[in-house]
Amino acid sequence: MITIYKTVAGKLAEQKRVTKGCWINASAPDEQEIEQLIKWGVPREAITSATDIDELARVEKEDGIVFIILRVPFFHGDQVDIPYTTIPMGVVLSPKWIVTICTQRTELLRESRKSKEHPLHTRQHNVFILHMLYNTAKLYLAHLTAINRIVDNLEDRLQLAIRNKELMLLLKYQKSLVYFSTALKTNELMIERLQRMQLFKKYPEDQDLLDDVLTENTQAMEMTNISGNILSQMMDAFASMISNNQNNVIKLLTSVTIVLSIPVVVASFFGMNLDLPFQNHPVAFEITLAISVLLSVLAIWVFRKKDWF
Secondary structure (H helix, E strand, O other): OEEEEEEEOOEEEEEOOOOOOEEEEEEOOOHHHHHHHHHOOOOHHHHHHHOOOOOOOEEEEEOOEEEEEEEEEEEOOOOOOOOEEEEEEEEEEOOOEEEEEEOOOOHHHHHHHHOOOOOOOOOOHHHHHHHHHHHHHHHHHHHHHHHHHHHHHHHHHHHHOOOHHHHHHHHHHHHHHHHHHHHHHHHHHHHHHHHHOOOOOOOHHHHHHHHHHHHHHHHHHHHHHHHHHHHHHHHHHHHHHHHHHHHHHHHHHHHHHHHHHHHHHHHHHHOOOOOOOOOOOOOHHHHHHHHHHHHHHHHHHHHHHOOOO
16 A cells, blocks of 8 residues: 655645655555555665565665665554564655555554654654654664563462463564564664764754664664563563473472382281281271381371472
8 A cells, every 4th residue: 555645834634645755665565556656756776675585674765765674563462472573664765755564554653754753854854764763763672662561460460370372472473572672682683783874964853863763673672582581481480480480380290109008018018818916806907007107107297308298
């Protein structure tokens, strides 16, 4: 789907045709829309890279056109194997227009269009890309906050009963954090490349905004690393708890088996067809029973001392 916007009176307004200073947003474009983008002057290589799900963040400049690939967060839903992943989004800047290309309708573009703190300006390319980078870092932080809230809830449930369902959910979000960490690192390298290209040296406010972008991106990276480390340690702790609980169950079952086998051993001993003590005693059965009970109680006492019961 292709949508055209343009900043009019300080606000984004949807347009019907491409004009100078507009923003062309292509979300999940089909073959016909891709051919239309090429007719408007978008390099085919840029479209191919932007639609490659494994493309890393990078920036290129050729023939007056700047091409940027961002890794942006994307929420697939709670029912999939990995709820949060990252996808590439291409941003093509030329003197005539701005083009964004993505294989999905991302939350980033939707929230960026509504943002009042860092709105998108289609006529100011530097401001547009800086605000896009800033909103990307903010979206990472928002998703990380959501992941941490879900993980905290799962931790509370696991403290009551360790079940495979909750452990598998933790593993899903651990994978999401790995995707976030990798994407944020490549985004940081791309932003550093933008700095070296000196695209934002013309206006001091651009440099200030770039510093804010770097700060937010660094904060998102640190938060991802911290959340990943906590989740990894939590998984290790629950794995140890599962192993410990299994050992406790085995010890309990072993102790019960030993205690229950004592009367069987005593009864088998006195049931042999041989001359045995107390065999002619009038209370031989009671004596045998008492021996079984005493030995069983002794075994229980020993196991209690060893904390097996």
